[in-house]
Amino acid sequence: MSKVNTAPIKWAQRSDSLYITIALxxxxxxxxxxxxxxxxxxxxxxxKEYEVDIAFFKPVDANGSTYKVLPRSVQMHVMKKDKSEGEFWPRLLQDKNLEKNQVKVDWDRYVDEDEENEGFDTSALDGGMDMSSMMGGGMGGMGGMGGMGGMGGMDMEALMKQMGDMGGAGEMGEPDSDDEDEDIDDLPDLEPSPVD
Incomplete structure (x- = not known):
C-alpha cells in the first residue's frame, strides 16, 4: 500500500466565513x-495520495459552504456556524500542534480583524459545488452562498464609480492629495536587484 501524504492547507477568514485552500x-x-x-x-x-482530516476550532455551516477543484488547488468557502458572534478565530484547528505542522495563513486573502470591510472574492468558486449537494452532483454551486455574489458586484460598481470620479480630479500623484490610493500608484514596481 502506498504512503498517504498530508495535504498542505492555507486559510484566511472573515467574521462570517473561512477560505480554505488545499494547495495541490x-x-x-x-x-x-x-x-x-x-x-x-x-x-x-x-x-501521490494525499489526505486531510481536521477538526475545526469551532463549528461551521456545512450546508452553506461551497468548494471547487481548480487546476492548481482545491478551494473552499466555508461559512461559520455562529455568524452572530462576528469574531475572528485565533486558529483554524482545535489541535494547536497539528495546526503548526499542517496549516499556513493565506496571506493573499488575509485581512486584519479591525480592517475587515468586505467578504472574500469568491469568483474562483463560480459554478462550484455546494457542499450540501456533494452526493447528488448537479449545479447547486452558488445556492449556498446567498448574497455574496451580489455583494461583490455592488463593491465593484462602487469601485468603478470612485475611479470615474477620480478621473476628473486632475493628474494622479499630486503632492497635496489626501487620497491614499493615488500614493500607492506612485510606487515603482519591485524588481530583483542584480547581484554584484
Missing part, C-alpha cells in the same frame, strides 16, 4: 466531506 495541483479522485466540525479530503496529485 491537478487533483484527481477528490473526495471532500465537510461536516459541521470536521473536514476530510482525499485525492491524488502528481501520482
Amino acid at each position: 495541483p491537478d487533483v484527481k479522485d477528490a473526495s471532500i466531506v465537510l461536516a459541521d466540525e470536521t473536514l476530510k479530503f482525499t485525492g491524488k496529485s502528481e501520482n
Whole structure:
C-alpha cells in the first residue's frame, strides 16, 4: 500500500466565513466531506495520495459552504456556524500542534480583524459545488452562498464609480492629495536587484 501524504492547507477568514485552500495541483479522485466540525479530503496529485482530516476550532455551516477543484488547488468557502458572534478565530484547528505542522495563513486573502470591510472574492468558486449537494452532483454551486455574489458586484460598481470620479480630479500623484490610493500608484514596481 502506498504512503498517504498530508495535504498542505492555507486559510484566511472573515467574521462570517473561512477560505480554505488545499494547495495541490491537478487533483484527481477528490473526495471532500465537510461536516459541521470536521473536514476530510482525499485525492491524488502528481501520482501521490494525499489526505486531510481536521477538526475545526469551532463549528461551521456545512450546508452553506461551497468548494471547487481548480487546476492548481482545491478551494473552499466555508461559512461559520455562529455568524452572530462576528469574531475572528485565533486558529483554524482545535489541535494547536497539528495546526503548526499542517496549516499556513493565506496571506493573499488575509485581512486584519479591525480592517475587515468586505467578504472574500469568491469568483474562483463560480459554478462550484455546494457542499450540501456533494452526493447528488448537479449545479447547486452558488445556492449556498446567498448574497455574496451580489455583494461583490455592488463593491465593484462602487469601485468603478470612485475611479470615474477620480478621473476628473486632475493628474494622479499630486503632492497635496489626501487620497491614499493615488500614493500607492506612485510606487515603482519591485524588481530583483542584480547581484554584484
